[in-house]
Amino acid sequence: MTDSSSQPLKYTVTHYRQPEHTHEEFINWIVEVHLPLALPVLKKHGVLEYSLFETPAAVNEAAKQEMGKFRPDWDFADFDCFLEYTLPSVETIKNVLSDPDWVVAVQDQDEWVDMGRALVSLGYSTPYLLKTGEIVNLKK
Incomplete structure (x- = not known):
């Protein structure tokens, strides 16, 4: 097992779309409208990686x-993404959320995201x- 104090943090958020939008419209809004505004803010504050895990209902x-x-x-998650x-630290979250450019990046999220159902984990x-097939981080 690795030492967690030296590891970057994973911060995750699940999102449900507003019901008046299709899943496809929702993902398109994230990728085409939100991310072009959000990614520069994330980079500015040192976010190391960002990924979108899409969860279509049919799949x-x-x-x-x-x-x-x-x-x-087992229950199966029904969120959209x-x-x-x-992140390098918890402070990064605060820095992103308080940035005026982030406010612009999320200005129309309430039209698209059911914010009351978001689930956060850290x-x-x-x-x-690994992708290479290598097994790592186990005691030998």
Whole structure:
């Protein structure tokens, strides 16, 4: 296991779209409207990585049907996307949120995002299997 004090933080936010928008419209708004304004602010404050994990209903429903055969008691998330930020510190979140350019980047989010249903998490991510197939971070 790695020392978490030396690791960057993972900050995640799940988002549900407002019901008057389709999933496709919602993701398009994030990628075409929000991100061009947001990414420069994230870079300015030292955010190390950002990724958008899209969760279309059709894919989730198919997984639920298949996985439900093996794990019938599991719940399947029904949010539209999962945002993942890699940060050098908790202070980074405060710096981004208080930046006037961030206010501009999220100015129309209430039209698109059901903010009352957002779920935030903060912690550490430790890889154990890399894309290369290498197993890491286990005691030998």
